[in-house]
Amino acid sequence: MVIVTRNPYTGEVMDEYEEFSEDTVLNIIGKLRDEQRYWKNDIDDRIDYLSDTLKPSLMREKQKLAKLMSSEMGKPIAQSVAEIDKSIRLVDYAVENFKKFLENEYVETEAKKSYIRFDPIGVVYIIMPWNFPLWQVMRAAVPALAAGNAVMLKHASIVTGTSLKIEKIFNTPLFRSIVVRGSRAINFIKHVDAASFTGSTSIGSKIAEEAGKHIKKHVLELGGSDPFIVLKSADIENAVRNAAFGRLQNNGQSCIASKRFIVHEDIFTDFHRALKEEFERTNIGDPLDEKTLLGPLSSEEQTKTVTGQIDDLKKLGDVEILGSPDGRIVPPTIAVTDRIYNEEVFGPVAILKKFKTQEDAVKLANETPFGLGASVWGDPEEAENMIPDIKSGMVFINKIVTSDPRLPFGGVKQSGIGRELSRYGLLEFTNIKSVWIQ
Numbered sequence: 001m002v003i004v005t006r007n008p009y010t011g012e013v014m015d016e017y018e019e020f021s022e023d024t025v026l027n028i029i030g031k032l033r034d035e036q037r038y039w040k041n042d043i044d045d046r047i048d049y050l051s052d053t054l055k056p057s058l059m060r061e062k063q064k065l066a067k068l069m070s071s072e073m074g075k076p077i078a079q080s081v082a083e084i085d086k087s088i089r090l091v092d093y094a095v096e097n098f099k100k101f102l103e104n105e106y107v108e109t110e111a112k113k114s115y116i117r118f119d120p121i122g123v124v125y126i127i128m129p130w131n132f133p134l135w136q137v138m139r140a141a142v143p144a145l146a147a148g149n150a151v152m153l154k155h156a157s158i159v160t161g162t163s164l165k166i167e168k169i170f171n172t173p174l175f176r177s178i179v180v181r182g183s184r185a186i187n188f189i190k191h192v193d194a195a196s197f198t199g200s201t202s203i204g205s206k207i208a209e210e211a212g213k214h215i216k217k218h219v220l221e222l223g224g225s226d227p228f229i230v231l232k233s234a235d236i237e238n239a240v241r242n243a244a245f246g247r248l249q250n251n252g253q254s255c256i257a258s259k260r261f262i263v264h265e266d267i268f269t270d271f272h273r274a275l276k277e278e279f280e281r282t283n284i285g286d287p288l289d290e291k292t293l294l295g296p297l298s299s300e301e302q303t304k305t306v307t308g309q310i311d312d313l314k315k316l317g318d319v320e321i322l323g324s325p326d327g328r329i330v331p332p333t334i335a336v337t338d339r340i341y342n343e344e345v346f347g348p349v350a351i352l353k354k355f356k357t358q359e360d361a362v363k364l365a366n367e368t369p370f371g372l373g374a375s376v377w378g379d380p381e382e383a384e385n386m387i388p389d390i391k392s393g394m395v396f397i398n399k400i401v402t403s404d405p406r407l408p409f410g411g412v413k414q415s416g417i418g419r420e421l422s423r424y425g426l427l428e429f430t431n432i433k434s435v436w437i438q
Helices: 022-039 043-060 062-073 077-101 135-146 157-170 182-191 201-213 236-252 268-280 300-314 358-365 380-384 422-427
Strands: 002-006 013-018 113-120 123-128 150-155 175-178 194-198 217-221 226-230 258-264 317-321 333-337 349-355 373-377 394-397 430-437
Touching: 002 157, 013 157, 022 123, 022 150, 022 175, 022 182, 043 062, 043 077, 043 135, 043 157, 062 077, 062 157, 077 135, 077 422, 123 135, 123 182, 135 150, 135 194, 135 422, 150 157, 150 182, 157 175, 182 201, 194 201, 201 217, 226 236, 226 358, 236 258, 236 268, 236 349, 236 373, 258 268, 258 358, 268 333, 268 349, 300 317, 300 333, 300 349, 349 358, 380 394, 422 430
Parallel strands: 123 150, 123 194, 150 175, 194 217, 226 258, 226 373, 258 349, 333 349, 373 394
Antiparallel strands: 002 013, 113 430, 317 333
């Protein structure tokens, strides 16, 4: 079967790729295993690879990769460049910290010597989405490689060109990209040692089922419907500016995008008006234009999904579409409702709700089945008091939720299992081995 990639802005075919056979993929896994037996032995060699090979390659290919990413999935080009820069910072963080994170951890016991060591577990299979086509790969692959594992990437089909470009950038036999349909991706879990998946909750559940059947370690970073809570004490201008970016970045297609805006009733009208004005100022159009903030959704299917969700929201409240739909471009949209809407909207749609008390705000924040991130805007002390009761993997005060190499990333409830980034993410794909020497 041939996999076809299209430019979501122009609709033009970009390229066609022959799908790999099962034998080809199994051969790749075998070669990764062979390479990994040597790769695991020397942490210094692995750190040198990150600093001397991977980082220069990313820097050298930055402009070409950014253009390819934007052309395949519609991300504004400035955001593609920023994504690559962020990935380079991850490499820098790994070089500076991962060696000490993997050092033996000595524990005082009755033994002559007792300690915990962190050994690689083999071949890690990463199944990644299209929305952050480099960053999602990097935050899974770099820790796995640094820990001494080999990595096989199955990327979303619509960014197949980017996937193969990433393999060239990694420039190591320890990292390979495979070209297979999403429906076949699950078939290879039983042949590897661990799996990391980023994507929808429905697919994540199937990944977990297959991994569980074969007792394979897995990390799942799934959907989110993050609350953006605006307290009465908030600086409205600052909150609105961040709300607009938080909802529209990456064309609204981010698991940690601010999606549900929970605003104190005393400032609701002012916040609503200011957010509408901010949305109306958005530069919309060609993702390869440096000035564009909002480009097309990634595919025709994604566009149909989001426009269908907007129609559903019209039945639950007042909806304002701030512009005219154009092809796969969905204009910034505001929906005001007091009803529960549990679907994750993966597009530039902000859902606004009022609250009276902090308890009401927390209840609204938690009414979703997701629990990825949350942000609270207002007096820092007042906001911090709410953190223990918010059911999410991350809470940011007076800042939109973001992924940072220094902090663990992941969620609870239907938003996932396990963590990426930081020392915690690095250790996910290690054998945490206890050693006792009498």
